[in-house]
Amino acid sequence: MSERISRREMLSRVAGLATGAGLALVQEKAEAEWLGEFPRVAVSVKTSPPGPKSIAMLERMRKVIGRTNYSGLYGITLEGGQGAYVTDLDGNIYLDCLSAATTNVLGYGHDEVALAYYQTATQLQNSCFPYSANIQAIELAEKLTRITPGRHAKKVLIGLSGSDSCDGAIEAMRKYTGRYAVIKFANAYHGSTGLSQQASGFRGLNDGIYPPSPNFITVDFPVTLKQRDEVLRRIKTLLTSGEIGGVLAEPIQGDAGVQVPPEGFFPLLAEMLSKHQALFIIDEIQSGMGRTGRWWAIEHDGVVPDILVTAKGLSGGYAPISALIGRAEVIDALHPAQHLFTYTGHPPSAAAAAKVISIIEDHDVMANADKLGCRLLGRLQALQLQYPDVLVEARGRGLMIGLEINISRDPAACKLFAMRCVEKGVYVGYFGNAQQVVRIEPPLILTEEQTELVADVCAEVAKEMHSGRIPASTREKVRNFAIGL
Numbered sequence: 001m002s003e004r005i006s007r008r009e010m011l012s013r014v015a016g017l018a019t020g021a022g023l024a025l026v027q028e029k030a031e032a033e034w035l036g037e038f039p040r041v042a043v044s045v046k047t048s049p050p051g052p053k054s055i056a057m058l059e060r061m062r063k064v065i066g067r068t069n070y071s072g073l074y075g076i077t078l079e080g081g082q083g084a085y086v087t088d089l090d091g092n093i094y095l096d097c098l099s100a101a102t103t104n105v106l107g108y109g110h111d112e113v114a115l116a117y118y119q120t121a122t123q124l125q126n127s128c129f130p131y132s133a134n135i136q137a138i139e140l141a142e143k144l145t146r147i148t149p150g151r152h153a154k155k156v157l158i159g160l161s162g163s164d165s166c167d168g169a170i171e172a173m174r175k176y177t178g179r180y181a182v183i184k185f186a187n188a189y190h191g192s193t194g195l196s197q198q199a200s201g202f203r204g205l206n207d208g209i210y211p212p213s214p215n216f217i218t219v220d221f222p223v224t225l226k227q228r229d230e231v232l233r234r235i236k237t238l239l240t241s242g243e244i245g246g247v248l249a250e251p252i253q254g255d256a257g258v259q260v261p262p263e264g265f266f267p268l269l270a271e272m273l274s275k276h277q278a279l280f281i282i283d284e285i286q287s288g289m290g291r292t293g294r295w296w297a298i299e300h301d302g303v304v305p306d307i308l309v310t311a312k313g314l315s316g317g318y319a320p321i322s323a324l325i326g327r328a329e330v331i332d333a334l335h336p337a338q339h340l341f342t343y344t345g346h347p348p349s350a351a352a353a354a355k356v357i358s359i360i361e362d363h364d365v366m367a368n369a370d371k372l373g374c375r376l377l378g379r380l381q382a383l384q385l386q387y388p389d390v391l392v393e394a395r396g397r398g399l400m401i402g403l404e405i406n407i408s409r410d411p412a413a414c415k416l417f418a419m420r421c422v423e424k425g426v427y428v429g430y431f432g433n434a435q436q437v438v439r440i441e442p443p444l445i446l447t448e449e450q451t452e453l454v455a456d457v458c459a460e461v462a463k464e465m466h467s468g469r470i471p472a473s474t475r476e477k478v479r480n481f482a483i484g485l
């Protein structure tokens with residue numbers, strides 16, 4: 001955060017709260033002492049977002065950045081962060097409920113991680129792992145083999161982003177099984193590189209880039225028991241062809257709008273795959289690193305995947321790094337140089353990731369995500385019962401929560417809801433195959449007070465929407481600035 005909040009400023013905000021001023025809720029320092037001495041800050045939206053500086057930056061950006069790089073949500077340019085708060089160029093302070101698309105699992109200003117990166121960078125900024133190993137990458141791989149499900153022999157391939165590690169997982173699957181075909185799920189998102197993009201079922205992502213391929217077979221992602229049985233029947237039939245190398249799945253679909261599979265789906269699927277010597281690849285890029293209250297969301301299903309892919313929160317947002325962790329014999333089916341990069345195992349990034357893993361382990365971060373996630377989901381589900389005309393469903397696990405908005409009367413309703421939350425200082429996102437789901441994925445260091453604030457703001461907005469009191473200015477902003485995935 002460019003302006004660190006002084007004690008004096010903080011006290012004046014406390015006074016503001018005491019007199020009932022606006023929505024500015026003063027946050028107590030994070031309950032967990034391990035977070036260190038973060039300044040106490042409060043949400044404060046004094047310039048209606050996107051403010052003039054953000055808008056000017058948007059214009060500047062559009063001149064030089066290709067449009068495919070930017071699927072912005074609100075036209076806001078972020079500038080800094082501290083604890084669970086982010087600031088924008090116009091000086092607004094939001095409670096972050098997006099975590100830069102789940103990368104910033106420990107929030108902002110985490111000196112320990114930044115220092116691990118910095119110290120390594122000053123010592124050895126790169127070794128080009130394909131030519132010369134480095135200790136940081138090896139230590140990270142050792143940690144990853146320890147914290148992923150299963151006690152069998154595992155190996156790790158380190159990459160640069162979730163997309164390329166999904167590519168690597170499919171490459172390993174193909175080499176190991178000798179089969180090219182992958183079963184993927186409708187509305188899945190696995191990335192923006194060759195194989196990961198083809199494995200994604202998200203709207204027009206592949207249009208005009210990849211011709212339809214018989215090697216990527218789409219099945220529906222089930223959310224009910226009836227759908228579960230139908231999908232499993234379909235997969236069983238597909239497997240009998242003997243051409244399927246494996247299934248690539250998100251344990252909870254993220255960008256599709258937090259779609260949670262029904263009980264038993266993954267255990268039954270894994271059993272079926274193993275019978276046909278096909279592999280189970282799980283994409284934990286969004287759901288992993290403690291977000292659902294366990295290291296990996298698939299742990300809730302008690303299933304051990306053949307390959308697990310992680311990225312995003314792996315480095316807490318401090319470095320672009322990803323990894324796939326799999327059965328040793330599957331990973332080593334790839335010959336030397338079939339999956340590597342100049343920046344593979346980049347020492348500072350690996351050191352940052354290793355530090356994030358230690359912090360999550362040492363300070364009960366997953367327990368916090370579990371506890372506060374349950375509390376938040378409970379409040380949102382109660383809200384849904386109160387406003388069924390506005391809210392379709394609140395769902396998720398831990399701090400991976402989606403609030404589905406009724407868009408049947410107004411296709412922009414979800415964007416309006418989200419924009420209104422942002423105007424009130426809670427920086428949520430929105431996604432889903434019809435952009436119908438408010439995305440609530442805060443840093444895992446959230447406090448109880450912050451959790452209540454998220455629920456309180458959602459309640460205010462639901463009430464406004466229910467009574468037709470969303471301001472015309474918010475609608476105008478949605479028209480001008482909302483894009484989204």
Ligand SMILES: Cc1ncc(COP(=O)(O)O)c(C=O)c1O
Binds near residue numbers: 166189190250283287
């Ligand atoms: C589930 C999932 N898989 C893969 C990716 C792609 O990761 P990256 O953007 O780091 O390449 C994402 C990113 O949104 C994701 O959510």
